[in-house]
Amino acid sequence: MDDLYREIIVDRYKNPHFKGKLDAGNISFEDENPLCGDLIRIDLRVDVEGVIREAAFDGHGCAISQAAADLLVESVIGKKVDEVKKMTKQDILDMLGIELGPVRLKCALLSLKVIKAGVYGLKEADDSLVEG
Amino acid sequence: MDTIKIQADFPILERTVTGGKRLIYLDSAATSQKPVSVIASMDHYYQNMNANIHRGVHALAEEATQAYESARLRIGIFVGIKNPREIVFTRNTTESINLVAKTWGHNELNSDDLIILTTMEHHSNLVPWQMLATEKGLRLEFINLTAEGLLDVSAYQKLLNQSPKLVAFTHMSNVLGTINPAKDIIKQAHQAGAITLLDAAQSVPHLPVDLKDLEVDFAAFSAHKMCGPTGIGVLYGKEALLSKMPPFLGGGDMIKKVELRSFKPNELPHKFEAGTPAIAEAIGFGAAVDYLTEVGMDAVAKHEQELVAYALDRLDEISGVGILGPTAEKRGGVASFTVEGIHPHDVAQILDGEGIAIRAGHHCAMPLHAILGIQASSRASFYLYNTISDIDALVNGIYKAKKVFN
Numbered sequence: 040m041d042d043l044y045r046e047i048i049v050d051r052y053k054n055p056h057f058k059g060k061l062d063a064g065n066i067s068f069e070d071e072n073p074l075c076g077d078l079i080r081i082d083l084r085v086d087v088e089g090v091i092r093e094a095a096f097d098g099h100g101c102a103i104s105q106a107a108a109d110l111l112v113e114s115v116i117g118k119k120v121d122e123v124k125k126m127t128k129q130d131i132l133d134m135l136g137i138e139l140g141p142v143r144l145k146c147a148l149l150s151l152k153v154i155k156a157g158v159y160g161l162k163e164a165d166d167s168l169v170e171g
Numbered sequence: 172m173d174t175i176k177i178q179a180d181f182p183i184l185e186r187t188v189t190g191g192k193r194l195i196y197l198d199s200a201a202t203s204q205k206p207v208s209v210i211a212s213m214d215h216y217y218q219n220m221n222a223n224i225h226r227g228v229h230a231l232a233e234e235a236t237q238a239y240e241s242a243r244l245r246i247g248i249f250v251g252i253k254n255p256r257e258i259v260f261t262r263n264t265t266e267s268i269n270l271v272a273k274t275w276g277h278n279e280l281n282s283d284d285l286i287i288l289t290t291m292e293h294h295s296n297l298v299p300w301q302m303l304a305t306e307k308g309l310r311l312e313f314i315n316l317t318a319e320g321l322l323d324v325s326a327y328q329k330l331l332n333q334s335p336k337l338v339a340f341t342h343m344s345n346v347l348g349t350i351n352p353a354k355d356i357i358k359q360a361h362q363a364g365a366i367t368l369l370d371a372a373q374s375v376p377h378l379p380v381d382l383k384d385l386e387v388d389f390a391a392f393s394a395h396k397m398c399g400p401t402g403i404g405v406l407y408g409k410e411a412l413l414s415k416m417p418p419f420l421g422g423g424d425m426i427k428k429v430e431l432r433s434f435k436p437n438e439l440p441h442k443f444e445a446g447t448p449a450i451a452e453a454i455g456f457g458a459a460v461d462y463l464t465e466v467g468m469d470a471v472a473k474h475e476q477e478l479v480a481y482a483l484d485r486l487d488e489i490s491g492v493g494i495l496g497p498t499a500e501k502r503g504g505v506a507s508f509t510v511e512g513i514h515p516h517d518v519a520q521i522l523d524g525e526g527i528a529i530r531a532g533h534h535c536a537m538p539l540h541a542i543l544g545i546q547a548s549s550r551a552s553f554y555l556y557n558t559i560s561d562i563d564a565l566v567n568g569i570y571k572a573k574k575v576f577n
Binding site for chain 1 (some may be wrong): 533546575576
């Protein structure tokens with residue numbers, strides 16, 4: 040249990056490093072987790088070469104969802120959009136350093152779902168984006 | 172009330188969770204645990220009398236039919252209804268309310284007609300009316316809450332002046348715990364010429380409820396919140412109304428006579444019970460009301476009142492904890508709260524690590540949470556098997572959550 044609330048998760052929840060909105064963003068997407076009411080919006084500024092130059096998230100929710108969003112956003116800066124498309128559930132779990140049951144997994148994966156829907160230019164996010 | 176004796180009736184309470192911790196179950200408003208007598212009654216049905224009901228002439232079919240119909244009678248009597256034609260088995264409260272919306276509502280309501288609801292409704296008594304309102308161009312108005320979390324009676328009076336056709340409301344809020352003055356609300360609705368529907372999903376399991384005395388037109392409740400199995404609930408309706416309503420689902424058992432191009436519906440209550448019903452579950456539901464009758468609903472209500480009063484006092488001691496809803500004497504055994512700086516899901520997760528089961532989220536009442544200005548809350552809910560020491564464990568768990576987050 041105490042493992043679940045590792046220092047990094049509580050710390051990123053209370054003091055996120057990448058929370059806010061991008062004025063100069065050119066990709067943004069928002070979705071929520073109806074079970075918990077977690078909400079995540081991610082803004083990206085992608086250059087002509089497809090590299091993510093700036094990224095930020097906004098929203099509210101539980102510590103798991105918010106910390107995952109902060110860590111994810113940090114990890115994608117400097118990456119190519121195509122690399123983000125290849126990110127998986129495991130990447131998020133590795134960043135958080137925890138294992139999660141099916142209910143809380145949805146909290147952890149919301150930001151990945153949002154960023155993928157954004158980079159794919161989708162109208163609606165769906166769970167298939169983060170499965171496997 | 173002898174809680175030790177009662178706890179022994181619920182086998183699940185003997186199990187441990189999360190690394191050997193005793194299970195402390197504080198989520199009965201979502202679904203209650205089941206006593207061994209309920210589980211045994213369903214086992215008995217499957218092991219001794221399993222057969223389809225109403226049509227068979229063999230011994231098993233006779234016994235199964237008798238057991239099913241006897242359950243209906245006992246469940247009716249449990250809520251003050253002696254006429255079994257007025258007790259319709261459904262899947263749950265939600266299906267009962269949908270049944271009314273799709274039959275009575277479909278036939279009786281027309282464009283611009285007004286339905287009065289409250290802002291504390293569970294989605295089950297909101298969405299069916301939204302669906303009907305969209306289909307037929309109905310108006311929905313809501314009785315707001317006072318700052319204390321009670322229904323605003325003066326707002327209700329004003330709405331009644333607009334000649335509503337239906338007043339549908341919860342007897343007890345599943346979030347705030349507020350017990351609404353059902354008898355007054357129903358009486359005033361009738362004086363204004365409206366039909367009334369009571370969402371009794373939280374009240375019938377926890378309080379003595381006499382639907383006859385309330386004079387309500389329709390009422391809905393579920394077995395699984397009152398020591399019974401999932402998959403079965405009741406729609407109560409006055410016979411005069413039910414008999415005028417069209418059938419809900421079509422198929423076997425709901426018919427008297429079928430020809431190639433037409434059918435004649437069956438008598439009440441079978442007209443609303445198409446297809447093979449949840450027979451074992453109906454029998455289990457009967458055993459559940461037998462169990463609660465033996466304990467006594469006055470004793471159950473009194474016990475929960477003691478628990479909730481203690482819980483509110485203890486929660487109030489914790490800095491940063493905000494309690495939703497009114498004072499203890501105006502509510503049932505539900506205590507919803509927020510903890511400053513900690514999301515309800517994180518509170519629930521940390522409590523789970525202590526073996527304590529509570530609910531976190533919007534509890535199927537998203538509009539209510541929006542009105543309260545919060546996204547979610549944590550909810551501890553109590554039943555006859557809970558004790559003061561369960562609440563002490565809850566409070567210790569909340570202190571632990573605060574420690575993790577500070």
